[in-house]
Amino acid sequence: MNICLVGVNHRTAPVAIREKVAIRAGRLNEALQLLRSHVSPGLILSTCNRTEVYTATSGASYAEAAILAFLRTHLDAPEATLLKHTYVLNDKAACEHLFRTACGLDSMIVGEYEVLGQVRQSLEAADKSRMVNLPLRHLFQRAIRIGRRVREETEISKNALSVSSVAVDLATEVIGDLTSCKMLVIGAGEAGRVAAKAAKDRGVSRITVVSRTKERASKLATALGGQPVSMDRLVEELDSCSLVMACADAPHYLLDIPQIETVMKRRPGLPLVIIDIAVPRNVAPAVSQIKNVFLHNIDALSLVAEQNRKQREGETQRVAEIITAEMTEFSTWWQTFEVRPVVRALMKKAEEVRYSQLNKTLKRLRPLSDEERDSLEAMTKSIVTKLLQDPINYLKTNANNNGQYAELVNKLLGLEVEN
Numbered sequence: 001m002n003i004c005l006v007g008v009n010h011r012t013a014p015v016a017i018r019e020k021v022a023i024r025a026g027r028l029n030e031a032l033q034l035l036r037s038h039v040s041p042g043l044i045l046s047t048c049n050r051t052e053v054y055t056a057t058s059g060a061s062y063a064e065a066a067i068l069a070f071l072r073t074h075l076d077a078p079e080a081t082l083l084k085h086t087y088v089l090n091d092k093a094a095c096e097h098l099f100r101t102a103c104g105l106d107s108m109i110v111g112e113y114e115v116l117g118q119v120r121q122s123l124e125a126a127d128k129s130r131m132v133n134l135p136l137r138h139l140f141q142r143a144i145r146i147g148r149r150v151r152e153e154t155e156i157s158k159n160a161l162s163v164s165s166v167a168v169d170l171a172t173e174v175i176g177d178l179t180s181c182k183m184l185v186i187g188a189g190e191a192g193r194v195a196a197k198a199a200k201d202r203g204v205s206r207i208t209v210v211s212r213t214k215e216r217a218s219k220l221a222t223a224l225g226g227q228p229v230s231m232d233r234l235v236e237e238l239d240s241c242s243l244v245m246a247c248a249d250a251p252h253y254l255l256d257i258p259q260i261e262t263v264m265k266r267r268p269g270l271p272l273v274i275i276d277i278a279v280p281r282n283v284a285p286a287v288s289q290i291k292n293v294f295l296h297n298i299d300a301l302s303l304v305a306e307q308n309r310k311q312r313e314g315e316t317q318r319v320a321e322i323i324t325a326e327m328t329e330f331s332t333w334w335q336t337f338e339v340r341p342v343v344r345a346l347m348k349k350a351e352e353v354r355y356s357q358l359n360k361t362l363k364r365l366r367p368l369s370d371e372e373r374d375s376l377e378a379m380t381k382s383i384v385t386k387l388l389q390d391p392i393n394y395l396k397t398n399a400n401n402n403g404q405y406a407e408l409v410n411k412l413l414g415l416e417v418e419n
């Protein structure tokens with residue numbers, strides 16, 4: 001059995017590529033159904049930093065090709081483009097990568113909390129779609145446990161930043177003092193909520209929230225002492241704003257050139273800073289060509305992210321040590337799992353032989369008392385257990401990924417192994 005991971009992340013691809021393979025939360029189930037037509041079982045982890053597909057199947061090269069074919073259905077670009085931006089990791093490397101991801105080491109904002117919830121949600125979604133087998137479930141559950149553990153035992157997430165809070169820091173760098181800003185937040189989900197709260201904490205007093213669902217915008221705006229605005233008033237609302245945080249999980253641009261041009265004509269000379277952290281992006285990139293519009297997307301956060309990464313370097317080392325120890329434990333579990341069918345077949349065969357030989361003997365003997373029969377039964381069971389104990393332990397501790405020993409036992413004893 002192989003674990004295969006094919007992914008695209010913030011290190012291998014710019015947002016223009018990531019947004020094409022990004023699978024929005026609301027489309028995850030549909031995407032899992034599509035994945036099933038290529039390969040199953042499988043699990044999709046899609047966040048603003050990455051889209052990754054994990055499988056646990058009996059053929060690595062088959063899984064890799066199938067996942068690439070699945071990703072290609074999203075990317076409207078030549079195959080060479082996809083291959084240029086994807087990475088493929090197998091077995092140990094794939095597991096270690098997931099553990100690092102759950103710990104926040106693979107994120108643009110090292111130590112962020114959000115990714116742990118996203119790993120959990122991806123497992124839940126795949127579980128609901130019946131796309132998870134035992135190794136995948138065990139792998140993801142362990143990743144979640146390690147993610148929690150490192151946050152308790154190290155300071156990797158102490159005063160953790162998030163993409164949304166770093167976006168507000170970027171706004172401060174671009175604009176300077178934010179206290180006199182009027183800010184518009186597009187999207188009242190998790191990203192919008194954290195961005196709005198970070199802005200309020202940094203002194204932004206006038207915050208307007210736009211969301212597709214009016215009640216959601218109202219709830220967030222009320223919590224911040226801000227104003228909710230309906231989506232159809234989005235463009236008008238821009239007239240009076242100097243900062244926009246775009247955080248909606250929309251499949252298409254919510255703001256394009258004609259709308260922003262109209263807005264800028266109505267407010268000549270006044271700059272408009274837009275920070276678009278959505279993936280896929282909410283604002284058409286060409287908007288940056290309009291005079292006095294300063295558009296930044298999520299990749300522009302990399303400078304602040306780099307400073308954050310450097311500050312956490314010492315803790316990163318401690319997290320890496322925990323991951324190494326957890327990898328050893330996981331490898332042991334994996335080896336045991338790999339030889340389980342052979343061990344089961346071995347025990348089944350031994351039990352069949354014991355049972356039939358005991359019955360033959362019993363038929364030849366005088367009628368025995370219950371006590372005598374029980375003694376014979378216990379003795380034969382004990383012989384079988386003692387004989388098998390060492391080989392089974394050896395199999396569990398020495399089976400390598402190719403299953404050589406398991407295969408040898410299988411052939412030697414003519415076992416019928418069920419996978």
Ligand SMILES: NC(=O)c1ccc[n+]([C@@H]2O[C@H](COP(=O)([O-])OP(=O)(O)OC[C@H]3O[C@@H](n4cnc5c(N)ncnc54)[C@H](OP(=O)(O)O)[C@@H]3O)[C@@H](O)[C@H]2O)c1
Pocket residue numbers: 025047048114162163164187188189190191192211212213214216217247248249250251277278279280
């Ligand atoms: N969560 C994070 O930590 C994080 C970090 C960085 C970037 N991001 C990016 O930010 C975006 C939102 O993520 P999230 O975690 O906040 O998601 P979320 O909690 O699911 O919230 C999604 C938001 O997007 C709105 N929305 C969904 N479909 C829409 C559509 N078709 N048109 C307009 N609005 C729509 C929703 O509106 P209603 O609910 O009001 O209908 C909601 O306000 C994503 O692109 C994500 O990649 C998220």
